[in-house]
Amino acid sequence: MIPPETTSKETSEMSKAGGPSEETAEAAPDLSALGVREGAGHAVHVKDLHAYYGQHHSIKGITLDCPANEVTALIGPSGSGKSTVVRCINRMHEEIPGARAEGSVKLDELDVYAPGVDVTAVRRLIGMVFQKPNPFPTMSIFDNVAAGLRLTGTRSANLRERVHTALRAVGLWGEVKNRLSEPGIGLSGGQQQRLCIARTVAVEPEVILMDEPCSALDPVATLKVEELIDELKERYTIVIVTHNMQQAARVANTTAFLLEGELIEHASTNDIFTNPKDERTERYVTGKFG
């Protein structure tokens, strides 16, 4: 077992040296398995976004920049539209009957809402992890991670390698390497969520959206996922919705506060919590409402 003072970086260093803690090293997220990433990261620019559920005007003109290779947290009370914003980024919002969105969401220079854009291509680039872990119940652990890869016709030898590296990347490899053919839903909640993250990472997106990924998990599992998020931001741009302000404080570089479909304030996490500019932000982060 890893002594508490050791960070995950150190254990992977130890494993590279062929140390006896290979077991535990495999339990730590190892993004290097994914290979070298070319080019700079990609930022998300949300501009003047409006979202509707039928007649209900849910997001009222939000402009938000999520810097590349950083974690941007969205916080706010229930119903403030945090999940909706995130779902608009990968165009999942419009899958709801009667829902639509207007405005622009740019991945660097690419507007995913431009006419003629294929949503399935957008979702390859912008992955999503959901609140409740949702591995495909009829698929094995291996097949779950491979699901996205199979869609793009990845060949089987290449497929196996990429599934393994994805599992290594999220730190699940050690726990599941001997039972890849067992059902994905046989894992614990925390493992399932990391499995879903592996599934997302396997298709090599640029951005990972996370909609309250830890709210269904126990504290130990939550910590593991947060560790993973910290690693993931080296490679991906992450936007995370959370109702847990301590979590935002732990993982996010910048935090945006939303209220009733509007962006109230967006600043470095530190500033939002210790020195908010807007009175409403201040009241929320000090727990006066929400």
Added chain:
Amino acid sequence: MDASATTVSGDRSGLERSPAARLPDRALKWGLTTLAALILVLIAYFFIRLIGQSKLAFSQNGLSFIFGNDWDVSRNIYHGFPLVFGTLVTSAIALIIGVPVAVATALFLTELCPRRFRGPLGMVVDLLAAVPSVVYGLWGVYVLIPKLLPAEKWFASTFSFIPFIGGGTVTGPNYFIGGLILAIMILPIVSAISREVIATVPSENKEAALALGATRWEMIRIAVLPYSRPGITGGAMLGLGRAIGETIAVLLVIGNAPTIGHHLFNQGYTLAAVIANEFGEAAATPIHSSALFAAGLVLFVLTLFVNIIARWYVARGERRQRGTAGTGATVAAEPASETA
């Protein structure tokens, strides 16, 4: 109420109802229970009587009743494999044609159809179940058979190299028409069950597929269909049960020839059809009527069997819905690996 006047710790008689007042409740309970039990007893009784009436035919023909190929009323020989064969062939055709169409409509109505059309279209498909079987027969005889005959003849001659499906004499009434009408008749039940099952696919799995960049069809393929498979299979088997037992429509369009047709477009016979068809003339001949009862018994047991398996499948699909927990080993191992 008087209850408030009685102390809790004291005599409880004030709270009790008189035996007379409790009587209607007891009577209702036991009456209903007895009724339910009686129904079970009744069915069992019918079953036993049916077996009794079939004894003669089985003692005279033995297992050849089911497996022998010689149903000859004039010589009082009742080897009913042609009937079994016809039942199986027409049911198979019904499944091959009916189930894919039924599942396709279920998928369309649940996943692709705009909301406001879902109800009306679903109702139209369901109304197929309301059409009486004798009307299917009438329509089959005077519309379907004549209209399809030219196409069937063309098909049989063009594909005569394929065994069974091609070649042979094409008669008006035949296995294919029988199977086709059965396909139409089982469509509503398979579609309705499939629709129910498909609607229970958790939306989070569908979202997961879409979020991975799946097209709509791919989402159906990886998230909806695998999940629904047990339930749909169960629905298909219920359709099979219906097809096996259908009498009147088939009897009118299959030709009622007690032989094993070697081609799809030959005439045939089914277990259900023979009973209805020869019932009149069999009344005078005990061995003949016993043979028909025996056919009924085989039919009953067959449909019972198919239904029981079907329900097991549907139940299996429902069990999956409720989720499978991790195995004990997984749960036990988990804390050890989860702690840092």
Added chain:
Amino acid sequence: MSAVSGLPEISPRRRRTDKVMRASLLVATLIALIPLILIIYYVLKKGLSEWFKSGFFTTDPNGNFFGNPGGIRSAIVGTLEIVALATLISIPIGISVALYLVEYGKQSAFANVVRYFIDVMTGVPSIVFGLFIYIVLVLGHVGGGFTGWKGSVALSLLMLPIVARAAEVVLLLVPNSLREAALALGAPRWRVVSRVVLPTAAPGLLTGSLLAIARGMGETAPLLFTVSVATVLTGNLGAQMNTLPVQIFQDITSPRNEIVARAWGAALTLVALVLILNIVARLVSRRSRMA
């Protein structure tokens, strides 16, 4: 087609498959609708003119070899009476069984056995029910040979599981809080059932009953073995009666065109009755859901 550069290419094969499969599902659904449309079309086309022939509804089939073959009056009367009696038998019993399952038996072993049997009963071919009654009542000459009421008994065997299953679903939908509120007021269980549960479930029970009646009305095979064939008009359920399905069945194979035409007219009548019952049942169910 990806108008914006920088997005990964979605292979045209995937796009094509998506389009093709979605189109196929639509086409299959349309194909599924065709038989119903065709049947209604032909039944109307060939049967409607029969309705306007004089005597169609007011005379009985006369079995003559030449001349006017007669109408279907005795068939309609027979069907209405036999199905009415079957309804009187199967609906109360079916609802009672459902009441037992929901209010008393619940998940007990016995109740589960009953439930299972009822479910299995829905899969039994109707001809088998006909055989059952034939063996037990007709062969045994219980109260005569072929009679109308024996047909009713056979039909009620068929309708019972349909009513029971639909009723169970509906009774389960009655919120438990309603029952508990009534019980908490001190009402005995039988009163809760009769004053609270049944009235609340009434629309659903009605729907289930109507659907069962529509089903019973259309069955031929059970009647062949229990009521047999007749042409004479009689109101007497203790005698052989004519029924619509059997009348149609007999007429289909006639060499005479006028008789086949009569079959179409009778089929239209039967289909109209059955469709009306079905549509009313669905309307009742929809209105009660919206309320």
